[in-house]
Amino acid sequence: MTTSATLGRASGPAISVRGLEKAYGELQVLRGVDLDVAQGDIVALLGSNGAGKTTAVKILSTLLKADAGTATVDGHDVGSEPASVRGSISLTGQFAAVDEILTGRENLLLVGRLRHLADPGTVADDLLARFSLTGAGGRRVATYSGGMRRRLDIAMSLIGDPSVIFLDEPTTGLDPQARLEVWDAVKRLAAGGATVLLTTQYLDEAEQLADRIAILHEGRIIAEGTLAQLKRLFPPTEVTYVEKQPTLEEIFLAITSGTNTSASAKEN
Numbered sequence: 073m074t075t076s077a078t079l080g081r082a083s084g085p086a087i088s089v090r091g092l093e094k095a096y097g098e099l100q101v102l103r104g105v106d107l108d109v110a111q112g113d114i115v116a117l118l119g120s121n122g123a124g125k126t127t128a129v130k131i132l133s134t135l136l137k138a139d140a141g142t143a144t145v146d147g148h149d150v151g152s153e154p155a156s157v158r159g160s161i162s163l164t165g166q167f168a169a170v171d172e173i174l175t176g177r178e179n180l181l182l183v184g185r186l187r188h189l190a191d192p193g194t195v196a197d198d199l200l201a202r203f204s205l206t207g208a209g210g211r212r213v214a215t216y217s218g219g220m221r222r223r224l225d226i227a228m229s230l231i232g233d234p235s236v237i238f239l240d241e242p243t244t245g246l247d248p249q250a251r252l253e254v255w256d257a258v259k260r261l262a263a264g265g266a267t268v269l270l271t272t273q274y275l276d277e278a279e280q281l282a283d284r285i286a287i288l289h290e291g292r293i294i295a296e297g298t299l300a301q302l303k304r305l306f307p308p309t310e311v312t313y314v315e316k317q318p319t320l321e322e323i324f325l326a327i328t329s330g331t332n333t334s335a336s337a338k339e340n
């Protein structure tokens with residue numbers, strides 16, 4: 073799904089990570105993460121609780137310094153050019169960053185003014201419409217449902233047209249309908265040419281939404297590819313009449329439960 077060529081953006085990966093390491097005290101969380109994300113792709117970073125997904129996203133969005141390794145986002149080095157990286161990205165964190173006291177529209181206006189937009193009102197109204205929040209725009213966020221809050225959070229992160237969008241667990245805690253709404257919003261972002269790196273623990277989310285899937289386990293990306301490529305790591309079970317394709321959930325559990333962490337072909 074690479075539409076970037078039509079937008080005239082620089083070629084090369086939108087995100088490139090080599091040998092990224094991060095420890096918190098004694099706890100070595102990232103042990104040499106390598107990852108490339110092509111422009112215009114939606115990539116899902118999968119991993120269990122505590123695998124280091126938020127840590128990786130924080131490093132890529134310049135909120136945290138890596139101990140070792142390199143990472144570039146939109147061609148800018150996260151360590152040496154953090155301001156340029158920040159100018160290219162948006163981050164929607166794991167916990168919603170909206171202001172409860174303000175209305176939805178006021179939240180959007182606030183960010184628009186912080187980003188020095190010429191006409192924050194028009195941008196706010198456009199985003200409310202895009203995220204089906206026009207009717208609720210004048211209400212305090214404290215009265216919003218979880219799905220509405222999350223959609224507003226994502227809408228706020230899009231102000232300024234970032235080319236690379238980080239979404240840390242965008243649908244955690246949402247009901248199925250709200251999840252579908254967020255998925256739809258994410259797909260439209262990528263269709264518009266943005267690159268999306270999202271973290272998730274929902275394997276069906278990765279399956280439905282992502283062009284490519286990267287599995288973070290024990291500090292490294294132990295498998296990466298399209299769903300079809302990951303499925304080829306685990307050939308279908310051969311039975312007399314029925315060919316069973318493994319689900320992504322089976323692939324994930326098989327890869328992450330093995331003591332040998334290299335993702336090699338295996339009969340199941």
Ligand SMILES: Nc1ncnc2c1ncn2[C@@H]1O[C@H](COP(=O)(O)OP(=O)(O)OP(=O)(O)O)[C@@H](O)[C@H]1O
Nearest residue numbers: 096099101119120121122123124125126127128273
């Ligand atoms: N500031 C910190 N100080 C100490 N330990 C931390 C800090 N931040 C994260 N950790 C630890 O690092 C590990 C990775 O955390 P991280 O938040 O990156 O995981 P995650 O994959 O995002 O997990 P989750 O799915 O629960 O959001 C965890 O064991 C966590 O407890």
Ligand SMILES: [Mg+2]
Nearest residue numbers: 125126127166
């Ligand atoms: Mg996290």
